[in-house]
Amino acid sequence: MAATPQTRIVILGGGFAGLRLLYRLHNALHPHADIVLVDPRATTLQKPGMPDVAMAGKPVAQFRHPLQPIADRANARFIQAAAQYIDPHKQTVALSNGQVLHYDYLFLTMGIVKDYEAIEGFRNFGYSMCDDTEAPRLQEALKKFKGGPIVLGTAKTHWGHTVQIPHLDVACEGPMGEVTFMLDHDLRRLGLRDKSSITLFTPGQDFLEDVGTTVHHILHERMTVKNITVLRRQTIVAIAADHVVFSDGTTLPSALTIVIPPYAGPSVIKYSGLGDEKGFVPTDHTMRHLTHRNIFAAGDVNALTIPKLGHLAIIQADIAAATVVKELTNTGDVPLYKPEVFCIMYEGGSEATLILSDTMYGGQTDIALHGVSAHLMKWSFDSYYFYSHGHLPPDLVQVGLESVLGHVNIKRPRL
Ligand SMILES: Cc1cc2nc3c(=O)[nH]c(=O)nc-3n(C[C@H](O)[C@H](O)[C@H](O)COP(=O)(O)OP(=O)(O)OC[C@H]3O[C@@H](n4cnc5c(N)ncnc54)[C@H](O)[C@@H]3O)c2cc1C
The missing domain is CATH 3.50.50.60 (FAD/NAD(P)-binding domain)
Incomplete structure (x- = not known):
């Protein structure tokens, strides 16, 4: 045809x-x-x-x-x-x-659809960074924050069973990792870190269940250094003014609760x-x-x-x-579907961690590289998207990856 x-x-x-x-x-x-x-x-x-x-506190217009x-x-x-x-x-x-x-x-x-209503109390006491309504609302709350326990994490999403997919309890946890590290950075800058605890919960067996042991090891090290507590196997069901409630009935004090809701x-x-x-x-x-x-x-x-x-x-x-x-x-070739997890987690200041992993799909690539070059790559990516009006730059990603990963002996991923 x-x-x-x-x-x-x-x-x-x-x-x-x-x-x-x-x-x-x-x-x-x-x-x-x-x-x-x-x-x-x-x-x-x-x-x-x-x-x-x-x-x-970047203007939301920059990302529309x-x-x-x-x-x-x-x-x-x-x-x-x-x-x-x-x-x-x-x-x-x-x-x-x-x-x-x-x-x-x-x-x-x-x-x-982000199902904020699935978490009781979210509309009154919860915050999120998932869209251009919630992100500015969280920014306003942070401006008023004077210290206290912070609880943040991702809610459980349930998937259908028609197609075969790897098991995963959450839709996307990377942005929560980013927000956790950025929060730590900002509270230190504002002199509020000593007055605040940061607890990151996940319904999964581990934070970022979609990557392998190498990435987990590096992330855990970074979270330990920054005094971030990780709570595993916890599914949030409700948020109140001063605490959160998990599905097993346990509660945790919280002065600021930030969530990624279930996806529908x-x-x-x-x-x-x-x-x-x-x-x-x-x-x-x-x-x-x-x-x-x-x-x-x-x-x-x-x-x-x-x-x-x-x-x-x-x-x-x-x-x-x-x-x-x-x-x-009748022209061109159809690429094979080879999924992989790729993201750059900004951590505040000039630091970021680049994550590339396909272990969840049976592959062997599992890399986390922390440093300024990962941050530069994210910055280049964002700028390209902005100035090219919504073009995503796979070639730039490839070039950036080569410069960041050039010294590492790995199988080069297809992007
Ligand atoms: C805070 C946050 C940070 C993230 N960071 C990263 C990251 O660093 N790297 C990464 O790879 N991924 C990241 N993600 C995930 C990424 O944003 C999504 O996977 C991606 O946006 C999905 O693209 P999409 O085109 O499927 O959907 P979307 O980008 O959500 O676009 C869907 C579009 O469809 C429109 N629409 C909705 N309903 C209808 C309708 N009924 N009729 C017509 N149009 C409709 C919407 O208005 C929207 O414009 C992040 C996600 C979040 C929430």
Whole structure:
């Protein structure tokens, strides 16, 4: 099947996965495809910047990028609305503004829902850094903080069982590690560290269950040096004004509680019957829906994505785009899906730890490198994203990794 001007492509969600797809499909198919990008937001949110907003007080506007000019540059139409119902048989999407879109290919890239309500008391006493509402709210709370016990951690997320994924109790713990280290740094700077304790809880067997023993060892060393207590196998259920409650009934005093809530599938996926029992979209390793062959999912909404990481969203978007481009034009190769955990945990000041691990998926790479070069790499990455209007720089990541890892004798990862 050749791409024709009638090939209608609809992308639902302009986050990491959606924008990567937009750029990839535009590059390969323009002018033979009519691409529509749909998102209820006017701006795409660079979530990895939220810890900087919450902890360092950076302006939230720095991490919002308007979607209209991004779509214009890719010769796509942008519609600011939410997808409310997808009919895979009629191949239509009903939007919150009353429009109905017809598609030949549909890409589900609407991310997930953060279920703050699942933790009793969160709205009154809890804080988070997960989005552009919660991160500035946490920043305001920190400005008033005068010391005391701080409890922070990630809630348990439950996954569906339609596709095979490694066991993981949490959706994404990296940002919590970042916030923990940044908090320690800031409290020391403000002379409040002696008046404050920091306790990091995890529902998993260990903090960052998705990496191997080498990374754990390095992280534990850093947390011990910084006097951070780690509580394992603890699932938060409630937050009160001065304590938190875990599922086993134990409580812990807390003057400031910061959480990443459980993740849930988006309602449009549930209503449309396209998800597994938890509302995540089951696909094969080309990101194609298990039942509907012209629907693809990439990023957090895909049931395969464990943990929920932007890095995996990009890998999946590349695979989904390559699959459709091959189908339409019979050109290009479809990369194999080889997931890996990759993140750079900023720690405040000029320090950061780069983490790269695939042990959870049966690989042997398990690296944590701490230092200024990891921080420089994160800074370059953020700047590139900002100045290129939502382009993620895989080549830059590769170049950065080579410069950081050049002296280490490891198998070089595919990025
Ligand atoms: C605080 C924080 C820090 C993080 N740091 C890192 C990091 O350092 N490195 C890393 O790799 N990952 C990081 N992550 C994870 C990363 O941000 C996510 O994995 C990534 O954003 C997922 O991309 P996505 O495109 O699937 O979803 P998103 O980026 O969430 O984008 C989804 C888009 O879909 C839109 N949408 C929602 N509902 C609808 C609808 N019904 N119709 C149409 N559109 C809809 C949303 O408005 C949004 O624009 C972090 C996450 C958080 C919360």
